[in-house]
Amino acid sequence: MLVDSGSGEPNEEAMVENSEITAGQLVLVATPLGNLGDISRRALELLESADVIYCEDTRRSSTLFSAHRIAVNGRLRALHEHNEASLCDQVVAQVASGQTVVVISDAGTPGISDPGARVAAAVADAGLLVTTPPDRRRRGGAHDKWSIDRALRDGGFVPRKSGEREALYAQWMHEPRTIVFFESPQRLAATLNEMVGRFGARRACVARELTSSTKRSFAAPSRRSRPS
Numbered sequence: 001m002l003v004d005s006g007s008g009e010p011n012e013e014a015m016v017e018n019s020e021i022t023a024g025q026l027v028l029v030a031t032p033l034g035n036l037g038d039i040s041r042r043a044l045e046l047l048e049s050a051d052v053i054y055c056e057d058t059r060r061s062s063t064l065f066s067a068h069r070i071a072v073n074g075r076l077r078a079l080h081e082h083n084e085a086s087l088c089d090q091v092v093a094q095v096a097s098g099q100t101v102v103v104i105s106d107a108g109t110p111g112i113s114d115p116g117a118r119v120a121a122a123v124a125d126a127g128l129l130v131t132t133p134p135d136r137r138r139r140g141g142a143h144d145k146w147s148i149d150r151a152l153r154d155g156g157f158v159p160r161k162s163g164e165r166e167a168l169y170a171q172w173m174h175e176p177r178t179i180v181f182f183e184s185p186q187r188l189a190a191t192l193n194e195m196v197g198r199f200g201a202r203r204a205c206v207a208r209e210l211t212s213s214t215k216r217s218f219a220a221p222s223r224r225s226r227p228s
Contacts, residue, residue: 024051024095025129027102028116030109036067042133044068051099054079054091056106056115079103084115088122095128157182158191165191169198 027046032038047053048070055061058076065072079087094101103110103119109132110116124130158181159165172179183191188206195204207217 024097024099024101025131026091026095026120026123027100028110028120028130028132029102029104030132031061031064031104031107033107036064039064039068040133044070046100046102046133047104049100050075050102052077052094053102053104054087054119055104056080060106061104079119080115084118088119091119092122092126092128095123096126158187160187165194169194173198 027050029043029046030039031043047065047068053061053075054077056079058078061076062072065076077087091101103116105114105116108114110120120130159168185208192204192206205217209216
């Protein structure tokens with residue numbers, strides 16, 4: 001689960017249940033940090049089939065495509081820190097029209113230390129699907145789903161003892177970074193109720209089975225994450 005620092009006002013209608021989306025999708029695909037062969041088969045399939053691919057540097061990305069014999073066919077578009085804000089509406093429109101739009105960076109995962117967070121947030125706020133290929137990462141997929149900001153704090157597992165939880169919440173109260181933590185299904189509802197009372201209207205994302213084809217996530221301001 002992710003809880004953000006509370007900055008920004010998301011569209012409160014942008015609560016998304018991944019399995020119910022029938023329109024297009026924005027897929028954040030991680031690319032190799034060094035060896036061009038260090039990329040998953042699923043990522044390559046997405047690069048082959050995507051309608052549009054946004055990348056930091058079209059020349060560097062073309063090298064990756066050539067190494068894996070993937071035809072570009074005019075699908076590459078530049079997306080970097082200088083033009084990302086101006087491209088948000090365009091990307092939202094493409095996803096809304098049913099296209100599969102992929103965002104990649106020169107190396108690594110878009111939106112964590114590279115461009116991609118703004119367009120992902122815009123697509124999520126429009127109530128459209130933002131996702132990642134299933135892989136071995138635990139937290140990357142959840143962060144990409146909501147793309148709250150680029151700085152993360154790993155909160156580990158929430159303590160079972162109430163006193164320890166209260167001490168942890170006190171530490172998190174003024175934390176400026178997005179907090180990533182883990183909770184068991186049996187305690188999740190109670191933990192969310194506690195956090196709603198303490199953190200108010202911060203945005204939150206609950207995600208499960210991120211490395212599986214059955215992954216699901218729910219994103220909303222935390223006051224609307226309270227279980228009914």
